[in-house]
Amino acid sequence: MKRIAILLVIAALAAGTTNAADFFSSATPEQPFNLGIRLGVNTSNRTVGNENMYGYNVQGWGTGFDIGVVADLNVRDYLSLQPGVFFESRSNTYTFINAVPAAGLNAAEYLMTQAGTFNSYALTIPVIGSMRFNITDDIRWNVDFGPYVSFMFGSKLKNKVNHNSINNDGIPAAGAEFRQKAAPVDVGLKFGTGLQILKHYSIGVHYMAGITRAWKNVKTDFGNYSYGGRTKAWVFTLGYDF
Secondary structure, three states, rough: OOOHHHHHHHHHHHHHHHHHHOOOOOOOOOOOEEEEEEEEEEEEEEOOOOOOOEEEEEEEEEEEEEEEEEEEEEEEOOOOEEEEEEHHHHEEEEEEEEEOOOOOOOOOEEEEEEEEEEEEEEEEEEEEEEEEEOOOOOOOEEEEEEEEEEEEEEEEEEEEEEEOOOOOEEEOOOOOOOOOEEEOOEEEEEEEEEEEEEEEEEEEEEEEOOOOOOOOOEEOOOOOEEEOOOEEEEEEEEEOOO
């Protein structure tokens, strides 16, 4: 009986070792290089620093799309370096309510209210490291992490509300507090996870966190001024690998 129990334990350990080897394979990859296409949707946000808009400062998340190509440089079966090129659209909403000093009115303050939408378009180049784990023979689990750089080539700020609390013959005067353009270059980190199915099809979800200022510097008589802020986005993609 003891011998049978020992044999069962040895068999279980052997089976566990085999499954672990299958799950994490360090073998030479079947293909050292392959290309893929990615299509997805995103929800994103571009914030403004609280030190600039210190009152009510809220940016809502908007939607957009991503389309691009990736290249897998397969180092080992479990590890790949994946550079890519994506065309990305982003959008978000904003609302600012701030007390602004009114010159010539005995140092009184008025409320500046501004709300609207912001849209941008960029060419984004991520370079991520991807760890691959075998769930089954037909399903692989990917864990991704790496930097990205985005080059902005179009943005639009559309004010839907823009006025202050000082009346001109009963008509609210227009404010002029925030009319900024996105920074021309955004640098950040991209990380996430996904599944590869039947060696060709993929689904993924990634978070992109900008680490540089989100808005273009403003030139003033006292030097350059920045509205700070960061870019953020969740990206959901479907893909096909050739």
